[in-house]
Amino acid sequence: MVLATQPALFDPYTNARRWIDDYHAHVASGGDVLCGGDETPWLAMFEELATLVGDDLAHARERVQRHAADIGTGFRVTGENEERPWPLSPVPLLIESDEWAAIERGIVQRADLFETILADLYGEAKLVARGLVPAALVAGSPFFLRPLVGLPPPGGHQLHFMAVDLGRGPTGEWRVLADHLRTPSGAGYALENRLAVSRTLGGLQARLNVARHAPFFAAFRDGLAASCNRTDPRIGLLTPGNYTVSYPEQAHLARYLGLLLVEGADLAALEDKVYVRTIGGLKRIDALWRRLDARFLDPLAFDTHSQIGVPGLIDAYAAGNVVLANAPGVGVLEAPAWHAFLPQLCLRLTGASLSLPNIATWWCGQPSECARVEEDLDNLLIAPAFGGGTLGLPTDSPVAGSDLDAAQRTALRADLARRPQDYVGQEIVRLSTMPVVAGDTLVSRPFTLRVFAARGPDGRWVVLPGGFARIAEHPDPRAAVMGEGIWSADVVVHGNTPVDPVSLLPPTDTQHIRRNPGTLPSRVADNFFWLGRYLERGEALLAVIRVMLGNSIDADGGAALSSDTIGRLAGLIASTGAAPRPSSHKRADLTQMARHAMESVGQGWHSVAEINLHARRIGNNSRDRLSADMVRLLDAPFPTHRGTLDRAGSLQRRYAAIAGLSAEHMSRTAAWRFHDLGRRIERALAMVRAILTFGLAGSSLDDLSTLLDLADSQISYRQRYLTGLARVPVVDLVALDTGNPRSLAFQVERIWEHLCALPVLNDDGMAEEQQQQATELKAIVSSARAGTLDGKMLSELEARLIGLSNEIARRYFLQGAEPLRAGGLTLA
Structure with a gap:
């Protein structure tokens, strides 16, 4: 007998009917849209809901909220910086x-x-x-x-x-x-x-x-x-x-x-x-x-x-x-206040009454209406007449007269006497x-x-x-x-009439094909450029932290790095402004420095957490051009794993996921070029600084192993060279090998390609300044030799990269006081 009735318990119609009947039983008063009209459409809607979630209404709510989150729906309450999820009911x-x-x-x-x-x-x-x-x-x-x-x-x-x-x-x-x-x-x-x-x-x-x-x-x-x-x-x-x-x-x-x-x-x-x-x-x-x-x-x-x-x-x-x-x-x-006059204006101007009447309103700027409001205060809403704040109300929003205490009533009546035109009385709407x-x-x-x-x-x-x-x-x-x-x-x-499927998209055979993605505002290009830089900067800083704490894949290195190499790693972190230098190279002090470099917020340090906040703000400011997955990753909270290395690893995987989305899912538009351009400049700078720190003449084996770790090139080196570490091959791999996607030369090639592809303002066929600088940088790197790559040349390359970044900003990110009549600016 139980088996015979079991299917009915999970039948969508049965669940829908039960929900409606239970609802009827608990609605105490009239005026409900479900209880006061035709139930047929409501029954159809609840059947659809029951088909999806069975008899679990809580799951229906969770499911629709998840869909809203996937779409990217959110809002802020005035005065708050954090975005809230949009609160959506599954019942329309x-x-x-x-x-x-x-x-x-x-x-x-x-x-x-x-x-x-x-x-x-x-x-x-x-x-x-x-x-x-x-x-x-x-x-x-x-x-x-x-x-x-x-x-x-x-x-x-x-x-x-x-x-x-x-x-x-x-x-x-x-x-x-x-x-x-x-x-x-x-x-x-x-x-x-x-x-x-x-x-x-x-x-x-x-x-x-x-x-x-x-x-x-x-x-x-x-x-x-x-x-x-x-x-x-x-x-x-x-x-x-x-x-x-x-x-x-x-x-x-x-x-x-x-x-x-x-x-x-x-x-x-x-x-x-x-x-x-x-x-x-x-x-x-x-x-x-x-x-x-x-x-x-x-x-x-x-x-x-x-x-x-x-x-x-x-x-x-x-x-x-x-x-x-x-x-x-x-x-x-x-x-x-206009609600007090619209009914008569509609009659005078159109000859007809308002089809949708206002709530009854009395403007206190008229003596008789003001007296009526004061007499019937307990039965009315009192509101600012022009929508702003007033001295006589405790808030900027309408207040029920019956909710005002004695002191508030006194204040209201006093201000009504001074400035009656600032108030309206309205009926309380049920x-x-x-x-x-x-x-x-x-x-x-x-x-x-x-x-x-x-x-x-x-x-x-x-x-x-x-x-x-x-x-x-x-x-x-x-x-x-x-x-x-x-x-x-x-x-x-x-209704009863079938609705034709309609979309904002035109008929498939009538739309003119275009492959131009459209106009890219300078601010958006600026945002994408710096989003790329911040993401790459955070990833590079995490790499240094992980190596310092012993996350090398080299079985003979990692935690056993020499004190000199550890000191250079700590100095590299300190030079980025992420954390102060540790008092010693003891594990506890290094861990404290790493924690500070990862998590410090609001203290003036350029930590990973601060970098993430910058990236998040830029992502939120460009969400009309970013996928929901990208925005979700940028908005993800800081990891809370117990170990510092575990938190660093979680962040590194998040950075990798974002990089994968940008590499494989972003269309190759100008916006993507600026995003990748920012990444390449930041990675090139990180690589130059790493070589300056760990790759100059006199570098130890620990230094060279660390350089390979920071360039994520340990495996590439071991596959190529079986006799152990040597400075010149290591420097060649991380600096000059155009086939290594982490090398300096690879970044410079990509920078040059992007700048060649981006629009120019002149039509004389001559390279613009940013293109010229990229060509010179490419020539220097492509003609360099690992054995002669010294501190002076690396410092020059660092200065050139910084100068190129500034020139890109000057040319493309036209904001603020940029002269509107600057040479070459085209009007179209």
Whole structure:
């Protein structure tokens, strides 16, 4: 009898049905999206989940989180430097297509209304003149940019992309909680959520006819292109940098949409046009999807203290030569105070009511509304009217009046009397709930929904079918705010009509073939160059540490190295600035030095741990061009093995894995060339210094064995020479043998090849300075003889390598104060 019923226990339908029934039994109140509607799509979704994980819901959560991590999804909380994994629920929010159509109509109506209002505020200002909008609501906003009044936006539109936060009430109605117009974030997370959930619930697409995301992003990209003056425009995503909280999302969007991910330092304004600084000179850029606050865009037009903007950008904007999405100044409509006026404005301007109403809002800048807020304080949220901080509230976020203590109420009332225009009162929103996995069960949690709209190539608005849901950790039904303890969920719009497979990729037979990988900004080249140098520097330092602690493969060497050789190894470590010299050559002192050289952080020493931090920062800043595996290795924590040698070995294997990824998985683009160029210069310098320390006339056998260890050439030497160690053959192998991938000569050959392949600025056929220096270096090394390679020549080679590195930086890494009219800089 037991055997007969066993299969049913693991049947996907049975598990799905049990999950839903258990959920029904524990949901105490109404307003839940699963309990209050058609269960059929939810049953299909849970069947897909049960097919994958059986009856183990905890495993479902772990699995979707693993997929999100594989994609590279992450975020930061304001004030934190470390990136957190993106918190994704395996259970998506399901919305039927007819319900979604109503939401879509409301979002489009709202976007058109905003465009009309913005055109008036920065144009004729009739709304203020006629008394429909209080002047203080405009002029009092920190996001109203007076210098842009009367300036028509290039492309004809103020808004190109927007986001709206929605709350679903207990009876199923949707209302607007907030608008995001300045630098709307989250679309990349919606895309990443869909990718992760699709990998988890692969069959859901066909079962529920899920609306796809790709057409929305394609329409937005094409819409930006259509607003530019050139037929084949260059479009960038302007980011504040890798320390912004949503930088991983920005990198993912840039990669997905095929946009250049640029920072302010990458751009230059010249003769009312905007250019990106590239390794091939200045290249024209036509549009910027900005994630940089408007106040920091141009220090000549707005905040003069901005270090991350582009001087002259607004002049180019005013001349109509660069499209900014969104236009600077649109953030004026983000203020919560506008919610008090939008219903009437919509009626006056469109003749219709808002399809998606706001939460009820009272602006305290009007005496009667202020009195009402004060009278009904316990039943309202009190919020800053313009989104910033106020003196009368304990935080910058909305606060329930009932949560304020006596002292806080006194402070609020006092500031309301002084500056009532700084406050709004809003109704407290009670939210619907949805199922989320907690442990191994389903629980109900309140949620909000962020929806995105973009302007397509025909100028009309397109709404992303879904967006992403934000889920509160606790069952408090008031509106959730993204932060610690909050989960996200994919949002699935489903219907009865089959959905055609759509991708951002064009039809396979229509795309024009190109093998040019595109523009490489100078900053990115700089990052890749120094990523290569740091990785190689860390590997070389680890090699010295391991040899010093006795990790030679030579059975007669290693731990038995002479005191002189040990002293030279310790001196080599000290010369890199990784650690102070040890007080003696005793094992304990050497181990202490090695530990310091590996693990010291924040003390001014150039340890392996510090080198790893530099490499990690560069990797995070270039994640739009690095594989997820590479980023994961760079982000990996420092090893915690008990023994110093074990930790060193673990790090060495990690460096080897990164080197393998770059050698075998990176396309041979200019970015890879700079990465490998950095490696080769750093390895060449390490080899020169090792030969200077261990390979000059008078070197002992221990010195020569150590030199072979540092060059990873013990086996190569033993295969070649059976009579033992001799200085000249050792030096020839590690310095001049072009077949040895660790030798100095091999590095110099690769450096020369890379510089010959990289672009030049002139068209006269003459070598540029960095190419000339590489040719001279190659000639010196190729004509050298091991027997006459002395300290003077090696020191000269070291100086030449350092000079070549500086010349590469001067020529290719055009940033900061680099003269825009420097000779040879091309404009394209």
